[in-house]
Amino acid sequence: MLKNWNKPQRPEENELEERLIEARGRLFAQQSRIKEHKLPVLILMEGWGAAGKGSVLAKVIKNIDPRFFKVATMDKPTEEEKRKPFLYRYFVRIPEAGKFMFLDGGWMDEITKDRLHEKSNEIQYKERIGSIRRFERQLTDNGYLVLKFFFHISEKEQKKRLDGLREDKNTRWRVSENDSWQNRHYHKCLEAYGQYLDDTNLPAAPWYLVDAKNKKWAELQMLEIMVNGIDTALQNHALATPLLQNTFPLEPIARLSEISLDQTMPEEEYKELLDKYQKRLGELHNELYRKKVPVIMAYEGWDAAGKGGNIKRITGALDPRGYEVHPIASPQPNEKARHYLWRFWNRLPKTGHIAIFDRTWYGRVMVERLEGFCSENDWQRAYNEINEFEHELNEWGAVILKFWVQIDKDTQLMRFQERENTPEKRWKITEEDWRNREKWDQYETAVNEMLQKTNTAYAPWHVLESNDKKYARIKALKIVIEEIEKVL
Amino acid sequence: MLKNWNKPQRPEENELEERLIEARGRLFAQQSRIKEHKLPVLILMEGWGAAGKGSVLAKVIKNIDPRFFKVATMDKPTEEEKRKPFLYRYFVRIPEAGKFMFLDGGWMDEITKDRLHEKSNEIQYKERIGSIRRFERQLTDNGYLVLKFFFHISEKEQKKRLDGLREDKNTRWRVSENDSWQNRHYHKCLEAYGQYLDDTNLPAAPWYLVDAKNKKWAELQMLEIMVNGIDTALQNHALATPLLQNTFPLEPIARLSEISLDQTMPEEEYKELLDKYQKRLGELHNELYRKKVPVIMAYEGWDAAGKGGNIKRITGALDPRGYEVHPIASPQPNEKARHYLWRFWNRLPKTGHIAIFDRTWYGRVMVERLEGFCSENDWQRAYNEINEFEHELNEWGAVILKFWVQIDKDTQLMRFQERENTPEKRWKITEEDWRNREKWDQYETAVNEMLQKTNTAYAPWHVLESNDKKYARIKALKIVIEEIEKVL
Numbered sequence: 001m002l003k004n005w006n007k008p009q010r011p012e013e014n015e016l017e018e019r020l021i022e023a024r025g026r027l028f029a030q031q032s033r034i035k036e037h038k039l040p041v042l043i044l045m046e047g048w049g050a051a052g053k054g055s056v057l058a059k060v061i062k063n064i065d066p067r068f069f070k071v072a073t074m075d076k077p078t079e080e081e082k083r084k085p086f087l088y089r090y091f092v093r094i095p096e097a098g099k100f101m102f103l104d105g106g107w108m109d110e111i112t113k114d115r116l117h118e119k120s121n122e123i124q125y126k127e128r129i130g131s132i133r134r135f136e137r138q139l140t141d142n143g144y145l146v147l148k149f150f151f152h153i154s155e156k157e158q159k160k161r162l163d164g165l166r167e168d169k170n171t172r173w174r175v176s177e178n179d180s181w182q183n184r185h186y187h188k189c190l191e192a193y194g195q196y197l198d199d200t201n202l203p204a205a206p207w208y209l210v211d212a213k214n215k216k217w218a219e220l221q222m223l224e225i226m227v228n229g230i231d232t233a234l235q236n237h238a239l240a241t242p243l244l245q246n247t248f249p250l251e252p253i254a255r256l257s258e259i260s261l262d263q264t265m266p267e268e269e270y271k272e273l274l275d276k277y278q279k280r281l282g283e284l285h286n287e288l289y290r291k292k293v294p295v296i297m298a299y300e301g302w303d304a305a306g307k308g309g310n311i312k313r314i315t316g317a318l319d320p321r322g323y324e325v326h327p328i329a330s331p332q333p334n335e336k337a338r339h340y341l342w343r344f345w346n347r348l349p350k351t352g353h354i355a356i357f358d359r360t361w362y363g364r365v366m367v368e369r370l371e372g373f374c375s376e377n378d379w380q381r382a383y384n385e386i387n388e389f390e391h392e393l394n395e396w397g398a399v400i401l402k403f404w405v406q407i408d409k410d411t412q413l414m415r416f417q418e419r420e421n422t423p424e425k426r427w428k429i430t431e432e433d434w435r436n437r438e439k440w441d442q443y444e445t446a447v448n449e450m451l452q453k454t455n456t457a458y459a460p461w462h463v464l465e466s467n468d469k470k471y472a473r474i475k476a477l478k479i480v481i482e483e484i485e486k487v488l
Numbered sequence: 489m490l491k492n493w494n495k496p497q498r499p500e501e502n503e504l505e506e507r508l509i510e511a512r513g514r515l516f517a518q519q520s521r522i523k524e525h526k527l528p529v530l531i532l533m534e535g536w537g538a539a540g541k542g543s544v545l546a547k548v549i550k551n552i553d554p555r556f557f558k559v560a561t562m563d564k565p566t567e568e569e570k571r572k573p574f575l576y577r578y579f580v581r582i583p584e585a586g587k588f589m590f591l592d593g594g595w596m597d598e599i600t601k602d603r604l605h606e607k608s609n610e611i612q613y614k615e616r617i618g619s620i621r622r623f624e625r626q627l628t629d630n631g632y633l634v635l636k637f638f639f640h641i642s643e644k645e646q647k648k649r650l651d652g653l654r655e656d657k658n659t660r661w662r663v664s665e666n667d668s669w670q671n672r673h674y675h676k677c678l679e680a681y682g683q684y685l686d687d688t689n690l691p692a693a694p695w696y697l698v699d700a701k702n703k704k705w706a707e708l709q710m711l712e713i714m715v716n717g718i719d720t721a722l723q724n725h726a727l728a729t730p731l732l733q734n735t736f737p738l739e740p741i742a743r744l745s746e747i748s749l750d751q752t753m754p755e756e757e758y759k760e761l762l763d764k765y766q767k768r769l770g771e772l773h774n775e776l777y778r779k780k781v782p783v784i785m786a787y788e789g790w791d792a793a794g795k796g797g798n799i800k801r802i803t804g805a806l807d808p809r810g811y812e813v814h815p816i817a818s819p820q821p822n823e824k825a826r827h828y829l830w831r832f833w834n835r836l837p838k839t840g841h842i843a844i845f846d847r848t849w850y851g852r853v854m855v856e857r858l859e860g861f862c863s864e865n866d867w868q869r870a871y872n873e874i875n876e877f878e879h880e881l882n883e884w885g886a887v888i889l890k891f892w893v894q895i896d897k898d899t900q901l902m903r904f905q906e907r908e909n910t911p912e913k914r915w916k917i918t919e920e921d922w923r924n925r926e927k928w929d930q931y932e933t934a935v936n937e938m939l940q941k942t943n944t945a946y947a948p949w950h951v952l953e954s955n956d957k958k959y960a961r962i963k964a965l966k967i968v969i970e971e972i973e974k975v976l
Contacts (some may be wrong), residue, residue, distance in 0.1 A: 006737030208733045235728035239721045249494030
């Protein structure tokens, strides 16, 4: 779309002024409706070096109350960010409902730069295109307005601007090495940018080209596209989007009712194996750290199934500087105001570290489904969204361990009663636990569906039979060791 | 997505039966809701030869009342269809609101076949991918549910089936040459199909792969995806979609108020030029016919501007076997029930022929806009949709001539009064004309916007100053001749 693009006709000066005033006014008026409709607006600004993105952005945000927007300038990834999945630094910056986020440079810049400088090959480029398309589709499917601008100037114009900046010693520093490189390789860049725009021009998140030769005109183009896009998005309410077919390799898995729960482990054998496995896991943790392999453990299971104790036996073997346990409760307001996966993206480990989640993103297809915290379309879509999320983690190189801690209904009742009757355990049992127990059958249906639909080859579920907690702990340790050994 | 696809797990026989009964029942129940919600459903079935599309389709339609669906088997284009734009035979077959259309084989089959047999090169392949993406996006943007299935079988399975068919002389005929070719070049085809699926896997019209090794299982996969897709679509109402930026080359054009209307043409000069130009146009018509160039003329203008008389002077020069005039009134019910461009796709000329439209698809952004016959999002989107439509015509090789016949408000009043006072002209003037006249200013705004936003380099507007009808007629003839000469 870039090479064949004919610029829109720039209006006469007085028409331009009039339209600017109108567009600014519309944007100003839209703020409160965006807030009221809880619309999150993500604005991505890409384009040539010296195309004037920054100065147009400065103009645009003058029309918005500072409480309603944020601006992030996306430079090279920091050392910390390099130790997270590629999408991490973008995902954690998505706006909350009712607010704007402006990204000055973003994933396009990063991907095309790597490609142009041959830091990534064609296969990696395609993988990233796939990630981006999934990422942007997840945002728009979840009600985000995503507006993508590319600021375009000609080779000649860019050269003129760069030369101008270089001449003055006060502005010389603003010409980056990359800007100069870009201008020297303008046609090669044009080719790569054009292809990127074509590859990621999604119907719900299309690209908008901005003729950036003149700043006021560029501002008007951006403003008019913004206010039109916002108007369109405000018209949409509770939008249901197609359920995508799972395209990730799924493995068969037993239904909960098929799982036998009569395994036990004698105390002596337990102690011996616990000792042996924890030692081994400790060794592996060092190796993981050295080889910079990230590990993600996800625990789900019935109330009182023994998740906490199980996690303790894992962490008991680990160096506290290299892992973190994340207990997941209901989302905080700032979390609820964003894509439901946002709080998990925020809690990803660095490479070489281990993150353990006590309850997880699977809440979307269990409690949120059953309690009506999201629409049916939302949770139906979530299986695929979660497979996509875990796929990103897998491509990044993470070991993903998902545990379902299984007990039967009688065992749960026994443990609930024991908790109530033991003063020091009483805090562990609440009214809500009893209410959830009443919905056992509905949960069982939801869990079975979850297991079937998210048991991917790259992130399989492991069932821990936990009527005997000792058995379950040893089994978990064994699986953790085996899976980490496979990767190392 | 094709090569890495892992098939979904086939359920046990009794579960399969149960789910089939449920899915069939749901589809049966959905029919009346589809009718009531006026949802048009287009189902595209693609896949390997002998994958069993036909027999699954036969099963699926058993659940639908014959009044609510149509099936079209898309073979090679007929000679007639080859003389229309590539998309023609698909566009004219889109379903009407509230009904199903099943296409057995379609544009994927045509495009990939041409590519595999090197009847099209990479540039043509990419152009067609662009056309398809625009086509499918136009459908979903306009409220269509588009479900695309690819029936997948392995090389071995295909060979087994083809051998089986060949062995029996009663079924031998069913193995086409293309089926055999496909099996011999399975991996090459797999590559091409996979790329096509990736290239056209749009969020609002995604691909669904069907494991077609077992017929009953294939039927279940298709049914379950269908009923889920329909449920999602039924939840959506009055969906506003993003306004795409025009990416086609636009040319500047004057506003109506800037057009001077004092041109006149003396009777004698008129007669002389009319004679001369009509002769020339007659010659060109023969040449057009011989060289198989299609011509599309689109007339828009104020009531009583003189469109009819102008068209008469054009057709006066033409061989009646080679042109057709299409007067466009408000759409018939079967037209209203489809994409607003459908009735124009249906009226396209064959190559070598001329189609003249007296009022056109621009009604969407004039009368439909002003009378509220479509939503604001609909007409705002239409500028781009129309540019896309004309782009298809241009790529096909058509000469596109768009005329705006311009008069001033006083001249209109004079002609209205003359019509009322002349008994044989009185039928030409209606109450509606007077009502439209009251909205002159609103129309002028809409016309100006239309001219600005659809004045593409490949399909520019020509203004005919028609206060003096003779002047306008000669100007039209001259433009027609010039534009046709350019192409020939």
